[in-house]
Amino acid sequence: MPSEEELRTLLVRTAETAELDFKSKFEVADASDWLEIIKDIAAFANSGGGTILIGVNDDGAPSGADVTGALAIDPADLTNRIHKYTSTHFHGFKFIECEKGGHEICAIMIRSCLVSLVFTRVGTYEVAHGRQKTVFSVGTVYFRHGAKSEPGTSEDLRMFLERELELIKRSWLDGIAKVVEAPAGSRFAILPPETEPAGPSGALPLRLTDDPTAPAYYAVPLDTTHPFRQKEVMREANAKLAGRKTINAHDIFCVRRVYSVEKDIKFCYTQNYATPRYSEAFVDWVVQKYEEDESFFNKTKQQFDQVKRGVV
Secondary structure, eight states, rough: OOHHHHHHHHHHHOOOBBTTEEOOOOOOOOHHHHHHHHOOOOOOTTTTEEEEEEETTTTTTBBOOHHHHHHHHHHHHHHHHHHHSOOOOOOEEEEEEEEETTTTEEEEEEOOOOSSOOOOOOOEEEEEEEEEEEOOOTTTOOEEEEEEEEEOOOOHHHHHHHHHHHHHHHHHHHHHHHHHSOTTTTOOOOOOOOOOSGGGGOOOOOOOOOOTTEEEOOOOOOOSOOBBBBHHHHHHHHHHHSOOOOOHHHHHHHHHTTTTGOOOOOOOEEETTTTEEEEEHHHHHEEEEEEEEHTHHHHHHHHHHHHTTTTH
């Protein structure tokens, strides 16, 4: 998967490549758009990773299309859709909101998969008068050929295997080097995810005690601290609002963006290559904000629109 620094470089590109694809728009209600996205994600994952930019024309110029719907996609929903057609729970992608030429762009950054994604179900949609168009067929494996996502060849499969073997070899050698460099008597410690390095070279200062009355530390499972995904946050909040207000996924999306929820470990735990998880405290906070001000969600959407336009 490209880094966010590499993404900034990709945003200035004016042509598609084997690692970059442009889409002028994405309509959440359009079956053909979903199937094309799934096909391209599979092709990128099989080819070593890449990036899809939604809201960009073929010449690299912003299309001006509204990409709010794409940015509001729940990664778990996309994973389920990929599984529907490949029988694989692939979640090696990340949605990033970015900007090009004063227009909002949705970037989908995709990493390489360990096992090639093969379509186990045909992907078709209706075009007109009951006629069907096929985007991909059963048994096909897609790869990137230049700027296109196309069925793979024997050469594509050979390169896929060689790439994965090289990655495994590098990970083994890297692990060996780390063990060799560790001082004699070194020990490993498991720390909570919110702990931040503070010492030189990323070292983490620790305090030890032999006080038998000191409380013992134990790790709390993520399913306990942050049990909800975005859809579940919406469901739980609506249950607590008890009909006084009904919110949707876009309401939660605007709250997340305006209040930088992903940066607060109390509310959100972000994971590499997986959908963010949210806490009960976040649900309670959302409900509390509405109880304090019934126009909270409307005001938040207005603030989000201002942020998109660069007003604030």
